[in-house]
Amino acid sequence: MSNPEEETPLIHIVNVTKTYDMGAEKVHALRGAGLDIRKNEYVAIMGPSGSGKSTLMNIIGCLDTPTSGLYNFGGSNVGEMNDNELAAIRNKQIGFVFQTFNLLARSTALHNVELPLIYAGIPAADRRERAEQALANVGLADRMTHKPNELSGGQRQRVAIARALVNTPSIILADEPTGNLDSKTGEEIMQLFSELHRQGNTLILVTHEEDIAAHAHRIVRLFDGEIASDVRVDNPKVYARTS
Amino acid sequence: MFRLHELREGLRIAFTAIISNKMRSVLTTLGIVIGIVVVTLMATVIEGLGTALDNSIKSLGADVYYISKWDWFSDEWWKSRNRKEISLAEARQMQEKFTLAEAVVPVVQAWQKTMKYRNKSVKGNVIGTEEAYLITSGVVPEQGRFFNDLEGSSGRPVCVIGHDVANTLFENEDPIGKTIKINGYSYRVIGVFEKEGSFLGSAMFSKDSQSFIPLPNFYRVFGNERSIDIHVKMGPDVDKEDAKAEMIGLFRQIRRVPPADEDDFGVNTQDFLKKIFESVVGTIGVIGFLITSLSLLVGGVGIMNIMFVSVKERTKEIGTRKALGAKRRTILIQFLIEAAALCLIGGIIGIGLSYPLSLIIDTVLPSSMPLWVVGVSLSISITVGLVSGIVPAYTAARMNPVDALRYE
Numbered sequence: 001m002s003n004p005e006e007e008t009p010l011i012h013i014v015n016v017t018k019t020y021d022m023g024a025e026k027v028h029a030l031r032g033a034g035l036d037i038r039k040n041e042y043v044a045i046m047g048p049s050g051s052g053k054s055t056l057m058n059i060i061g062c063l064d065t066p067t068s069g070l071y072n073f074g075g076s077n078v079g080e081m082n083d084n085e086l087a088a089i090r091n092k093q094i095g096f097v098f099q100t101f102n103l104l105a106r107s108t109a110l111h112n113v114e115l116p117l118i119y120a121g122i123p124a125a126d127r128r129e130r131a132e133q134a135l136a137n138v139g140l141a142d143r144m145t146h147k148p149n150e151l152s153g154g155q156r157q158r159v160a161i162a163r164a165l166v167n168t169p170s171i172i173l174a175d176e177p178t179g180n181l182d183s184k185t186g187e188e189i190m191q192l193f194s195e196l197h198r199q200g201n202t203l204i205l206v207t208h209e210e211d212i213a214a215h216a217h218r219i220v221r222l223f224d225g226e227i228a229s230d231v232r233v234d235n236p237k238v239y240a241r242t243s
Numbered sequence: 244m245f246r247l248h249e250l251r252e253g254l255r256i257a258f259t260a261i262i263s264n265k266m267r268s269v270l271t272t273l274g275i276v277i278g279i280v281v282v283t284l285m286a287t288v289i290e291g292l293g294t295a296l297d298n299s300i301k302s303l304g305a306d307v308y309y310i311s312k313w314d315w316f317s318d319e320w321w322k323s324r325n326r327k328e329i330s331l332a333e334a335r336q337m338q339e340k341f342t343l344a345e346a347v348v349p350v351v352q353a354w355q356k357t358m359k360y361r362n363k364s365v366k367g368n369v370i371g372t373e374e375a376y377l378i379t380s381g382v383v384p385e386q387g388r389f390f391n392d393l394e395g396s397s398g399r400p401v402c403v404i405g406h407d408v409a410n411t412l413f414e415n416e417d418p419i420g421k422t423i424k425i426n427g428y429s430y431r432v433i434g435v436f437e438k439e440g441s442f443l444g445s446a447m448f449s450k451d452s453q454s455f456i457p458l459p460n461f462y463r464v465f466g467n468e469r470s471i472d473i474h475v476k477m478g479p480d481v482d483k484e485d486a487k488a489e490m491i492g493l494f495r496q497i498r499r500v501p502p503a504d505e506d507d508f509g510v511n512t513q514d515f516l517k518k519i520f521e522s523v524v525g526t527i528g529v530i531g532f533l534i535t536s537l538s539l540l541v542g543g544v545g546i547m548n549i550m551f552v553s554v555k556e557r558t559k560e561i562g563t564r565k566a567l568g569a570k571r572r573t574i575l576i577q578f579l580i581e582a583a584a585l586c587l588i589g590g591i592i593g594i595g596l597s598y599p600l601s602l603i604i605d606t607v608l609p610s611s612m613p614l615w616v617v618g619v620s621l622s623i624s625i626t627v628g629l630v631s632g633i634v635p636a637y638t639a640a641r642m643n644p645v646d647a648l649r650y651e
Contacts, residue, residue, distance in 0.1 A: 063566060063644045084570050091568020102563040102648070106259045118252050119568040163567070 008075065009036035010170055010202060011060060016069030017225075018055050029055040031225035032069065037171075037204065042197045042236070044205045044213035047222035054175075056222065057206045061096060061173045062089045074170060091119050095164025099176035101156045103148040109135060109159045110144040116167045134162040138192065154185035161192060171202045178212055190215045194236075211237075249573050253580035260553065260581055261588065271549040272589025274542020275627060278535050279593025279620045280600070283612060285531030286619075287601045289524050291610025296520045298439050306483060307379050309511040310337075310473040310494060316515030326507045327498070328470035331458075336497045343478055343486045346378040349458065350472045353465045358404070358454055359424040360412040367408055367452035369425055371461025379474035382450070387419045387434035390457055398459030403434035407451040425454060426464050539623070542589065543631040550582050550635035561639050562647030575640035582632025583625045590624030 018030040030052045037043055047053040058064040059071060062078055065086075071078040073089060081089070090096075095116075103112045113131040122130070135144055138158040148156050157177060164172050174193070178186030194215055197203050207213050214237040221229045261268045309315075313323045334349035341347055353369045373395040377383060386409075390401050402425065409418045409432075418432045439449045456464075477486045491510060500507055554561070561574060569577075594617055601612040 058645050061566070063648070084572075087565065087568050087570040090566055096566045098563075098566075098648070102559065102566075104560060104563070106263060115564070116567045118248055119564075119570075119573065121248060124248070167568075 009038050010074055011035065011037040012070070012072040013060075014070040016056075016059065016066040016071060018052075018059065018064070019067045028225055030059075030066070033222070033225070033227050035220060035227060035230070037202065039170075039202055040197070040200055042193075042203045042205075042215075042217040044207060044216035044219045045222065046207060046210075046213050046219060047228075048208065051222040052225040053206055053208075053222045055225075057173065057175055057204075060171075060204060061094055062086045087119075091116055092167055093170045095161075095167065095169040095172045097157070097160050097164050097172065097174035097177045099179040101148070101153075101160045101180070103156055103159055103163075105148055108145050108147055109140060109151065109162075112148070112159055113163045113166050116163060120167055130166055131162075134166040135159070137165070138162045152185075153181050154188055157181060157185075157189055158192070161189075161196075165196070165201075171204055172196065173204050173206075175206045176208070177205070178207075178209070186212070190237075249576055250580070252573075253577045254584070256577050257581035257584040260557075261584060267549065268585055268588065269592070271545050272542065272585055272592065274538050274540075274545050275586050275589030275624055276542075276593040276596065278538035278542055278627075279590050279624060280597050281531055281538065282535045282623065283594060283597035283616050283620055284600055284604065285527060285535070286616040287597070287604055287610050287612045288527060288608065290613050291604060291608040292520060292524060292527075294610060295608060296516060306477045307512070308475045308477070308487065308490065309509075310475060310490075311509050311511055312470040314509035315511045316518065317509070323509060328468070329473065329508060331467070331471055333494075333497050334471050334473045337473055337475070337494060340497075341475065341490055341493055343481045343489060344475050345478045346375040346474075346476045348372055348375045348379050348474045350376065350474055351458070351461055351465075351469050352472070353426075353461070353469065356426045356465075357424075358408060358412065360421060363412050363414075365408055365411040365452070367405065367454060369461070369465070370453055370455045371458045371465075372455060373458055376455070376474070379476045380450075382436060384434035385437035386417075387432070389434055389455070395457040396459070398457055398463065400428065400430045400460060401433045401457070402430040403436065403455040404432055405436050405449075405451040405453045406438040408454055409435045423454075425456065428460075428464050430454075430456060430460075539627050542586070543627045546582055546585055546628060547631040547635060549585070550578060550632050551638070553581065554578060554635050554639040557639075558642065558647050558650040561642050562644050562650065565642070565644035566648060571640040574642075575636045578636035578639050579629055579632045582636065583628035586624040586628030586631075587621060590621050593624075594620055 013033060013035040015032045015034055016030055017028065017032055020027040020029060033052070033056060035056075045053050045056060055064070059066055059078075062073065062081075065071075065079055065081075069079075074093065078086070078089070096102075104115070110128070110131055113134050114127050117127040117130060132141075132144060135141060138161050140155060140158050140162065143151060143155060143159075148159070151159065161172075164174075177193075178189055181189060190212060193203055193205070197217075203216070205213065205216055213219050214233070216233060217236050218230070218232050220227060310329070312326050312329055317323070331349055334347070338347040338349075349372065351371045353371075355366045356369045357364050357366055358369075374389060374392045377389050383389070384403055385406070387403070389403050390399070394401055402423065404412075404418065404423070412418070412423060413421065418435055420431065422429050422431050424430075436450045439451055475490060477483060487510070491506060494508060495506065498507060564574065598612060601610070604610055
């Protein structure tokens, strides 16, 4: 693909550090990480617990800001943004998929998917149509009025994915998306991700499972708050069975 | 900028949250409920007192003066004791000379006399007066009519009775045309006054237990040594203060009061009833205000507490909403709405409880719950909700999304 947009990275991280002040001692979660992610990449971020991958994910997701270093998202410096600007970026540019799904328990699937559109100020009729479309795209057209406790784990995660996609974000940020699913359902979710990637979405996957990371086209490994390796995957796993 | 859809989402969240915690929500609002019950009942009582006052002073018109030996509302009542009686002759002179008045009527009263019809009897005041009493009192009989000038001056044995007298003596009969005995003398009933009710338990100014007979008849039955009251209704176009001064001057002249002396008669108006009313309302108001403020304060603290619990319980939800793009303001509004909605429910329950209670009050003191009180109560409830919700809502709004998402 010779897309001119590929020349400018969507995510441009240079020498980012993050230090948590835990009273007496300082915890260095990131010690100068650098990373570029272009449009339509499918990246897995890996690392053992304490490696800083959650911190990196929070920073990429604009849930947190770096202590030092540069983070440009789509050309804007995230470090200089105020709370409202960060909220707007999260709303419009980033679709989150969480390990624990994080659906509103008392709301229907449809309302859960509508939520980012509500925060974006989309009118009700338009909102409903887009939310229904998003649910249909993940194969849940017949589950729209169900509440999370009436859905299986895989279906819940599909609702969450529909919610992440509904605002047509620049990146989809999935944090251990299969961590709470059995391997078969997990595989179905990974297939859905591969499909989304083929449709042109940019995916960032945070995981500690090699098997899951194998679906990505690029694997970034963190260790002790630094990028330990960053490799392309030549034959990403597609439609494969879990071993 | 405030957005309508944020408000709608806030309302939706608030009601789902409240409904899923029904028992907790209702218990939390108890303080608000009590506060609203007190405030509505207080308003109902004050309203009822006002109505009672209006009914009582219906016969005491705003521009009517009562010249009497006694001052109705005076700290120095003993001064009146040695005053000279007001005679019918003095009243007649006033009638003749005081031209600023629309009506000048002599009224004389005998206390607690027996009225009888067959085997039933009742005690009440008997009043001797004449036709113009209708003008000064401003009321007309509900049934029948008042006696006319001819009947009055010729001393025909006719009477007009108060509502309670009619009810007691004539349970299932039409009183008009029947003959009753007043202090042993026979009178034909020609009219019945409508019910006036009493004010603060006093029927002193109510016609309900009284009967009215022509002046000559009164003198025949009760003698002529009683002091007369003169009811003066001012003409429609006169300046009230000037007319009052002139009236006093004229009556001093008639009574031959030396210029340096104080008036040897009282000039009364309905104002004194208003003074009593105001002091009673003032007391009720102060007590009611204290109880209301106290229970709203307790209620507000309860709401604040439950809102802190609610915020804590939903930390992860707050994190999720922030990750999906909710701004601080959105979260703030969400929890403020929840607190206001909780209090609003308390207010509605309070009004719901007050309504049957106001019906009970109505049996003692004719009154109804004024509609404006509903509006005021609901506004108070919402205000308490917003005030007590602000700190918990602010806590929720400034939560760090990373920490909130990690919270289990």
